[in-house]
Amino acid sequence: MKSGSCEERDLLLVDDDDADVAVALFALERDGLADRAAVLRDGVEALQYLQGATAPPRLILLDLRMPRLGGLEVLARIREDARFAHLPVVILSASSLEADVRELSDVLKVGQSELAAKTRKLMTQLKDKERELEELKLKMAGGSAAASTSKTVAGVSVHVQRTDGLDVNGMRALADQLRDKLKSGVIALGAVSGDEKVSLLVVVTKDLIGRLRAGELIKTMAAEVGGSGGGRPEMAQAGGKDPAKLDAALEKVFGLVESALQR
Numbered sequence: 066m067k068s069g070s071c072e073e074r075d076l077l078l079v080d081d082d083d084a085d086v087a088v089a090l091f092a093l094e095r096d097g098l099a100d101r102a103a104v105l106r107d108g109v110e111a112l113q114y115l116q117g118a119t120a121p122p123r124l125i126l127l128d129l130r131m132p133r134l135g136g137l138e139v140l141a142r143i144r145e146d147a148r149f150a151h152l153p154v155v156i157l158s159a160s161s162l163e164a165d166v167r168e169l170s171d172v173l174k175v176g177q178s179e180l181a182a183k184t185r186k187l188m189t190q191l192k193d194k195e196r197e198l199e200e201l202k203l204k205m206a207g208g209s210a211a212a213s214t215s216k217t218v219a220g221v222s223v224h225v226q227r228t229d230g231l232d233v234n235g236m237r238a239l240a241d242q243l244r245d246k247l248k249s250g251v252i253a254l255g256a257v258s259g260d261e262k263v264s265l266l267v268v269v270t271k272d273l274i275g276r277l278r279a280g281e282l283i284k285t286m287a288a289e290v291g292g293s294g295g296g297r298p299e300m301a302q303a304g305g306k307d308p309a310k311l312d313a314a315l316e317k318v319f320g321l322v323e324s325a326l327q328r
Contacts, residue, residue, distance in 0.1 A: 108134030222250030263305035289314035
């Protein structure tokens with residue numbers, strides 16, 4: 066990565082911190098501007114550069130905290146010169162980030178050097194708790210007989226169940242459990258999420274795919290709740306926006322299976 070020294074350039078980067086300079090040059094490199102930047106290490110050098118320049122740079126990136134002259138002092142002196150009164154200047158500061166780091170260190174009650182390890186540990190714990198919660202929801206949904214209906218339609222077992230509280234991944238996991246238990250049949254699940262959106266999932270066991278297709282069944286169900294969907298013959302999913310019609314959509318699957326088997 067190249068950058069200009071004291072030869073005249075379109076951009077002037079003034080910063081005494083090597084890490085900050087590297088980050089700034091990396092950002093400029095992505096836009097193809099790094100080779101157009103002159104790098105100076107403090108405010109005094111910046112003012113000397115500007116006084117000797119035959120043409121002002123188009124933009125100055127100025128660090129707030131520097132030895133000898135800080136960024137605000139340099140900016141004030143730049144504005145005193147009529148040639149640079151309207152020169153665009155961007156003040157760079159890590160103070161906000163530093164304040165956030167201090168606050169996070171206080172909240173977590175660890176030193177700043179321990180923040181990364183503590184954060185990773187908390188993220189792992191959070192993921193574990195989320196997994197435990199999803200497993201509990203799945204267990205509760207699997208044992209909820211009140212929200213499910215099972216019928217035999219023309220010799221085919223059809224299981225219909227509301228699974229409010231489960232996301233799509235949870236519905237798929239429950240469908241896998243029910244399919245293993247059912248062995249042969251059709252499973253239709255429906256749920257309403259917290260934002261009042263409807264999710265539908267239909268599974269057809271492999272032995273019935275020649276007679277029934279999940280994608281065809283779910284299209285009509287999805288239309289009932291004002292949505293659309295599709296998928297593979299053995300599994301299909303859909304979304305909708307009318308939660309009040311979810312029960313009616315699930316009930317439709319019995320008639321849809323019967324009609325399909327009579328064809």
